[in-house]
Every structure is written in structure tokens, then in C-alpha cells.
Amino acid sequence: MSEEVKVFGAWGSPFSRRVELALRLKGVQYEYIEEDIFNNKSPLLLKYNPVHKKVPVLLHNGKPIAESLVILEYIEETWKSNPILPEDPYDKAMARFWAKFLDDKCLPALWKAGWSPENEREKAVEEACECLKTLEGALNGKRFFGGATVGLVDIAANFIAHWLGIIQEATGHELLSAEKFPHLFKWTDEFVSCSIVKESLPPRDKLLAFFKDRIAGAMDAPTEASK
Amino acid sequence: MAKEVKLFGMWASPFSRRVELALKLKGIPYEYIEEDLSNKGPSLLKYNPIHKKVPLLVHEEKPVAESLVILEYLDETWKHNPILPQDPYERAMARFWGKFIDEKLLPTSAKVGLSKGKEEQEQAMEEVHDQLKILENELKGKEFFSGNSIGYLDVVANILFWFRTEEEVGGLKVLSTEKFPMICEWIEKLIKIDVVNECRIPKEKYDDYVKLRQKASKSASS
Numbered sequence: 001m002s003e004e005v006k007v008f009g010a011w012g013s014p015f016s017r018r019v020e021l022a023l024r025l026k027g028v029q030y031e032y033i034e035e036d037i038f039n040n041k042s043p044l045l046l047k048y049n050p051v052h053k054k055v056p057v058l059l060h061n062g063k064p065i066a067e068s069l070v071i072l073e074y075i076e077e078t079w080k081s082n083p084i085l086p087e088d089p090y091d092k093a094m095a096r097f098w099a100k101f102l103d104d105k106c107l108p109a110l111w112k113a114g115w116s117p118e119n120e121r122e123k124a125v126e127e128a129c130e131c132l133k134t135l136e137g138a139l140n141g142k143r144f145f146g147g148a149t150v151g152l153v154d155i156a157a158n159f160i161a162h163w164l165g166i167i168q169e170a171t172g173h174e175l176l177s178a179e180k181f182p183h184l185f186k187w188t189d190e191f192v193s194c195s196i197v198k199e200s201l202p203p204r205d206k207l208l209a210f211f212k213d214r215i216a217g218a219m220d221a222p223t224e225a226s227k
Numbered sequence: 228m229a230k231e232v233k234l235f236g237m238w239a240s241p242f243s244r245r246v247e248l249a250l251k252l253k254g255i256p257y258e259y260i261e262e263d264l265s266n267k268g269p270s271l272l273k274y275n276p277i278h279k280k281v282p283l284l285v286h287e288e289k290p291v292a293e294s295l296v297i298l299e300y301l302d303e304t305w306k307h308n309p310i311l312p313q314d315p316y317e318r319a320m321a322r323f324w325g326k327f328i329d330e331k332l333l334p335t336s337a338k339v340g341l342s343k344g345k346e347e348q349e350q351a352m353e354e355v356h357d358q359l360k361i362l363e364n365e366l367k368g369k370e371f372f373s374g375n376s377i378g379y380l381d382v383v384a385n386i387l388f389w390f391r392t393e394e395e396v397g398g399l400k401v402l403s404t405e406k407f408p409m410i411c412e413w414i415e416k417l418i419k420i421d422v423v424n425e426c427r428i429p430k431e432k433y434d435d436y437v438k439l440r441q442k443a444s445k446s447a448s449s
Contacts, residue, residue, distance in 0.1 A: 051327065051361060060316075063316055065316070065319045065320075065323070066323060067322075067323055067326055069326075070319050070322045070323050070326065071319070073318070073319065073322065074315055074316070074318070074319040077315040077318065078315050089300055089303040089304045090286075090289055090291070090300070090304075092299075092300070092303065093291045093296050093297075093299065093300040093303075096293075096295075096296045096299065097291070097292060097293055097296050100293055100295075100296065101277065134277060
């Protein structure tokens with residue numbers, strides 16, 4: 001059965017990379033289309049995601065889906081190998097809760113803390129650390145949020161595993177340290193060490209250069225499009 | 228399946244009412260606990276320490292927070308009267324629009340209430356109308372957001388009743404029949420259904436609701 005699977009993404013976007021990771025974990029072949037999200041979004045992207053006009057968009061047999069967490073659930077329900085969500089409804093609910101927590105609270109707080117002007121930084125860092133502390137608790141000594149293997153929450157937390165460290169290096173401000181958040185810190189290592197994960201991450205030096213370039217300018221919070 | 232289901236909720240919260248509506252649509256018996264949001268009970272804080280909010284579902288002593296997460300949990304645990312569609316693509320569409328309502332329409336409409344000055348308010352209203360137009364479009368050719376019968380997206384779209392309530396208490400006219408005929412027709416259809424009507428603010432509580440909103444905007448702007 002030949003299926004048409006396409007991903008409209010952006011090389012530096014954690015949201016876009018989430019979708020690629022999920023497809024790779026399930027061994028799904030796909031065609032990748034790089035979008036110039038800052039300067040020149042393609043007519044196809046605008047056609048397939050008219051509401052938000054953002055990446056990622058998954059196109060499956062001509063039908064488009066937008067919003068990375070929605071796409072991840074679709075991928076899970078369509079390709080059954082290597083499940084990324086648990087079977088049990090309660091465990092599934094917990095995974096969805098944490099994925100939502102990441103997107104609604106955690107990522108915006110981390111982004112804000114990374115780029116805040118001097119006078120706002122202390123408060124932003126405090127909020128970000130609260131989020132990290134909560135995640136540390138959620139990990140609860142497990143190897144991955146998903147347990148023994150990478151799951152939805154690990155995929156959703158990809159920003160923390162890769163992007164956050166690079167932003168820390170670019171800005172010189174540390175948020176996630178091994179001393180403060182030992183389990184979460186260890187998790188970042190475990191996560192990026194998985195070969196399939198490694199393949200689906202943007203190159204470190206390219207991202208670092210990108211952040212350094214934009215360090216002086218004002219940046220909006222990361223949403224599906226901006227990174 | 229005699230299992231214990233508790234719902235911690237608040238009568239004026241659309242999020243809380245969504246869960247009630249889903250429970251009723253699926254015929255799941257539950258115990259309801261009304262929370263005073265200015266004085267949250269120890270049980271709520273114990274079960275939902277991260278957000279400390281309603282709604283909170285507790286099933287067999289296990290808590291589930293966040294209304295959209297709860298809705299999915301209900302459908303997966305009680306298989307009869309499903310509120311989400313079976314087809315993965317249609318499920319994705321339902322989730323997409325649910326997110327649109329909560330992450331776009333709601334914050335935009337909150338801006339209207341918090342606006343200072345006519346110009347700011349008009350701009351906020353315009354944004355709300357743009358988003359409502361998108362939603363209106365989703366009703367084209369359909370009886371309900373979920374198709375021929377009420378489902379997940381109709382439950383999530385319950386906040387539109389709150390828009391209507393605001394008008395009825397002399398608030399801002401967000402939803403005119405001229406601009407949004409299909410949404411208004413959808414509201415009329417839905418509130419004729421008993422279980423739906425049970426899950427929105429009753430007319431006799433409108434004054435209380437106005438007081439709550441005033442208190443909320445005062446604390447938001449302080």
C-alpha cells in the first residue's frame with residue numbers, strides 16, 4: 001500500500017521536529033518539505049493550514065493536519081507500530097496532561113526566561129524553574145517520561161532536551177542544571193542519545209549560530225511557526 | 228461497572244460544564260462537588276496540585292485535570308455513546324478545532340473584557356469576529372459541529388453559550404444573528420436539548436455571574 005505522507009516543516013522548529021521524530025520512531029516513510037517560515041511561506045502551506053499558517057503540517061493521502069500534538073495523536077492512531085502512548089486510559093490521560101503542560105506553561109516560561117530583558121529576568125527565571133521542578137517530579141525517576149521507551153511526552157519535551165541547552169549557551173544564562181534538576185538533566189542525555197532521536201534533531205552549531213544572530217533583536221514566544 | 232466518579236466543578240465555568248455535559252451525554256453517574264474558587268477545598272488542591280483548578284475528575288481515586296484531557300479520558304473509559312468520532316482524521320479535526328476554541332477564541336474574547344478604552348475594545352472585538360467567522364465556516368452544511376449529532380466539538384464549543392449569556396446580561400454583543408447566523412442557530416438548537424440546558428448558567432443566576440465577572444476583571448487589572 002503506497003501512502004503519501006508529507007511533512008511541511010522548518011529545520012529549527014521543535015514542533016516540526018516532533019512530527020518527524022514520531023514518524024521515524026514508527027518507521028513511516030515521508031517526504032519532507034522545508035518552509036521558509038520567516039520570510040516566504042509557500043502557497044501550499046497557506047492552503048493546507050489557512051487558520052494558523054504555520055508549520056508543522058502533516059499531509060496524509062492529500063489530507064492536511066496542523067498542530068503538532070494533534071498530529072502526534074493522529075500518527076499514533078494511524079500507524080500502530082512502536083506506540084508512543086500507553087494503552088491504559090488513565091496513563092494516556094496523564095501523558096496528554098503533561099504534553100499540554102509543556103506547551104501551555106513550560107515552553108513559554110522557558111522561552112521567556114531565556115530572552116527576558118534584565119529587569120524581568122528574575123521573575124521569568126523563577127517561573128521557568130517552577131516548571132522544570134514540576135517536570136522533574138513528573139519524571140519520577142523513570143528513564144523516559146514514557147517509561148522504558150520514548151513516548152509522547154518525551155517527544156513533546158524535545159525543546160528541553162536540545163534547544164534549551166543551546167539557548168543557554170547563546171545567552172549565557174543557565175536554567176536546567178544537573179545540580180538543580182538531576183533527573184531531568186539525565187533525561188536530556190538519555191533522550192538525545194537515542195539514535196532515532198539524534199537523527200531528527202537540528203545540528204547544534206547551526207542552531208547556536210541562529211540564536212546568537214538573533215540575540216540582540218526582540219523575539220516572540222515560540223509558537224508552531226516561529227522556530 | 229459500578230465505579231466511583233467525582234467531579235469538582237464550578238457552576239459558572241464553561242470548562243467545568245463541558246465535563247458535566249459529556250458525563251450526562253454518556254450517561255455516566257457521578258457525584259458533583261461545587262468548589263468555591265475564592266476558597267478552594269483541600270481535596271481539590273490535593274488532587275490537582277499543579278493547576279489547582281476546576282474541572283477535576285476523580286475516577287476510582289485517580290485525578291484527571293484539564294477539560295479536554297478529561298473528555299478524551301471519558302470516551303476511552305466508557306465506550307458507549309462516544310463523543311469523539313472513530314476515524315483518525317476526523318478525530319484530528321475535532322482536536323484541532325477544540326484547540327482553536329481554547330487557545331485562540333477564548334484568550335481573544337478575554338481581551339475584549341480586559342480592554343481599556345473604546346479603540347482597544349473595538350480592535351479586540353474585530354479579532355474575536357475574525358475567529359468566529361472561521362468557526363461559523365465549520366458549521367457549513369452540518370447540523371452540529373460534530374456532524375449529525377452532538378459530539379466532542381459541540382461540547383467544547385459550549386463557551387459560545389457564555390458569549391450569548393454576556394449579551395443577555397447587557398454585556399457586549401459579540402454574536403449577532405446577522406454576522407453569525409449558523410452559530411446562533413446552533414446555539415438555539417442546542418439549548419433546546421435538556422442535558423445541554425442543564426449545563427449552562429441558568430437565567431436566575433445571571434446577576435451572580437455578572438458580579439463574578441466584575442470581580443474577575445478587577446483582580447485581573449489590579
